[in-house]
Amino acid sequence: MESSRFRRRVAVSLALGASVSRGCTNLIVTPGASVNGSTIYSYAADSAGLYGTLGRYQAKKNIPAGTTKVIYDWDSGMYLGDIPEPSETYDVVGNMNEFQLTIGETTFGGVPSLCKGQKGSVMDYGNLIWTTLQRAKTVQEAIQVMAGLVEKHGYVSEGESFTLADPTEVWVLELIGKGDLVEGEKGAVWVAKKIPDGHVAAHANQARITEFDMKDSETTRFAPDVVDFAVKAGLFDPKAGKAFSFSEVYDPISFGGARWSDARVWSYFSQVTSIPDFAKTYEKYVLGEDLSTRMPLSVPVKKKIAVRDMMQYMRNSFENTVLDMSADVGMGPWRARYRDRPLSWTYQGQTYANERSIGTQQTSWHFVAEMRGWLPADVGGVFWFGVDDARFSVHVPFYAHVKIPKSLANPGSNGAKGQDDENLLMGVENEDIFDDADEHDDLGSILDGQLGLGLEESSKKSSVDIEHFSFQSLWWINNLVANRVYTQWDVIEPVVTPAVHAFESEFFGKQKKLEEKALEISNPKRRSRFLSRASNQYTKLVLKKWQALWLQLTLQYRDGVKVLSSRPGHDHGGNAMGGAVADVVQGSGLPGENEWPAEWKKRIVEEAGDHFRVRSSRDKKLKKSSSAQDHQLLNSRKALIASGKDYRNTVATGAFLPPRGESSSYLAPDEQVASPTKKGEEANAMAWTALVTEGTAFFSRAWSRLVAPIKGKSVVLDTNADELYS
DSSP: OOOGGGGOOOOOOHHHHHHHSSEEEEEEEOGGGBSSSOEEEEEEEEOTTOOOOOOEEOOBOSOOTTOEEEEEOTTTOOEEEEEEOOSOBOOEETTEETTOOEEEEEEEEOSGGGSSOOTTOOBOHHHHHHHHHHHOSSHHHHHHHHHHHHHHHOBOSOEEEEEEEOSSOEEEEEEEEOTTSSTTOOSEEEEEEEOOTTEEEEESSSOOOOSOOTTOTTTEEEOTTHHHHHHHTTSOOGGGSOOOOHHHHHSOOOHHIIIIIIHHHHHHHHHHBOSTTHHHHTHHHHTTSOTTOOOOSEEEBSSOBOHHHHHHHTTOOOTTSTTOTTSSGGGGGGTOSOOOSOSEEEETTEEEEOOOOSSOTTEEEEEEEEEOTTSOHHHHEEEEEEESOGGGOOOEEEOTTOOOOGGGOOOSSSSSTTOOTTTEEOSSOSSOTTSSOOTTOOGGGTSOSOOOOOOOOSOSSOOOBTTBOOTTOHHHHHHHHHHHHHHSHHHHHHHHHHHHHHHHHHHHHHHHHHHHHHHTOOOHHHHHHHHHHHHHHHHHHHHHHHHHHHHHHHHHEETTEEEEEEEEEEESSSGGGTOEEEEEEESOOOTTTSSSOHHHHHHHHHHHTTTTOOOOTTOTTSOOOSSSOHHHHHHHHHHHHHTTOOOTTHHHHSSOOOOOOOOOTTSOTTOOOOOOOOTTOOOOOOOOOOOOOTTOOSSSTHHHHHOEEETTEEEOOSOOHHHHHO
8 A cells, every 4th residue: 555645756857866966954044033133044064975074264364465275176175276365364163254254055956057167167166155254254245255256266066055144134145157058158147135134044955046136236136147148048038928037947946856955944934934824835835746836035933033943943854744754654663753865766667755854864064053243253153063963963152263172173084185274274273272371261160060971082093084983073973873863763862852952951051151251351362262162171071971872872772672770680690691681671662652653563464464463372273283282381371470480590490480570462362361380399390492483473383392391280481472583
């Protein structure tokens, strides 16, 4: 049986492959839509092949004339060329510079023929971001810098949606190269739209700007030839009577653009907007069933949003929507909000989709940036940074000029090959900001507690990256924890999520006092040292606690069970034979279920019929064993339990122990308890071996091998079906 929801055939289109080649999500809050009047912008870089680090460019002054910046492609590391450096560049931490300007992106791809650079082009999307952050102080300056860079040096990447945010405003700029469709054309075409104050916006690997007012210079900017080039390239016919739409011309909507990309925007908008019935209005669109009803670029909010709210929106997995991943067979027995890749798969000539939510396993790094214009820039800009899956990752606050913690630093063996190490400081900055004693560095009263359990450095080598593991890498430790959740979601997610929230609550609780203390320091350099030290201690704390959390999860959750502590007298033949034996919870162990979700069991029974059904001894179709009847064996065991006796350890001690109390749910409900076995009999049991094979019910000939005659009485091993057949 197939649900119609999962038989949505994926439409083949030009944009389908490009829309999912490199996944990212951007969520935006304008000052008028935030609780405290700050600008909030969140970003997730989603690529399973990308190692998550926090980078930094140091500011430079008095750069000699004629100095050039070497440009290497951000993804491939291929040398692209050189561009002139200005006389001064600004300090950049992650995607935020020292003036709180923050820039990020999501790749939409677009028309394939435009996704290849022209000969001599130099700028790629990554260098476009970080070069602009080094050269611009505001969004208005950033638009000019980006436009100038691609016009002068060309553009080699796919189509991109860029978010440009500062303490006062947010713009979305969408850009695509000119490819080789028109001879002699170089650079890119683009359009930028200001997000209305009081609105939120988002983009997620699908171009979002459609029609725009070319006469409104206050809210719209665009390349002079954005329309003319489309006409020359045969992508737009002005005589057709349709208004020019950037998205429809340069990145036409497709099933993938709606289901895998705009669905993430929809999940965010549906939670925050004041527009009535928004989720239902665009439901068929995000399902890929009606591509004619495009969502607006931005929406007003029903309630103002805080930074912590944004962290939660970045963890969204389509909960309680038509795309909820815990509501179909793909959830498995653990109700996992997780789907393996690829996003599309085929069966009998049909193509099907896996869902793509904001919170996802392949995230490399992510951030929530807050820009507060009423504070000094080095305190007002907070870059809350995390690595790996945002759902199970703690956001740590960083400020301008920070010293990058070693657990988040890139030692140089990963990323764009050949990057200018003097210019791009992916590790610890050259100047040790902790050399001088600082009378204001009384962090002991602010950062309470010990750092917790640590693990020894696995290697003295600095080569930690996507191919080299280290317990001292926060990205690797986050992966270990998150991957434990994926295997037993229903029981481990409730352990990890509260730990994430507890950490973030602690950091937010200390933030006000920390910043008040920083503002008492008049010297900007010393103020930055103070804040940097706090960020480093926070990061170290998260690393140590997450190491301990992974150890806890590994010890307690494995092999599809939950392992509890052992009890006195409950062992396996003494230490020489393995020592204590732990109690085990099988199945989910959740209240009201204890086994698996009812919908999951229903699906198995519907597909397998009686293949897995346990037969009762009264089943007329069941062929009886030539030895003791099933009900005799079961009655004997129940008789022991009813009389307070247990066969366990009888062979070794000759005495009965109190019952363990484990489940006997495998017993058929219609079985009757027989009279108790004679008390006080000494057992002189012969050795026995349980030999059962997969697919046989326990009411079979195997029972004869589990039975030992003790003075004419038949008893069975005190265990349950799960232990026999697991």
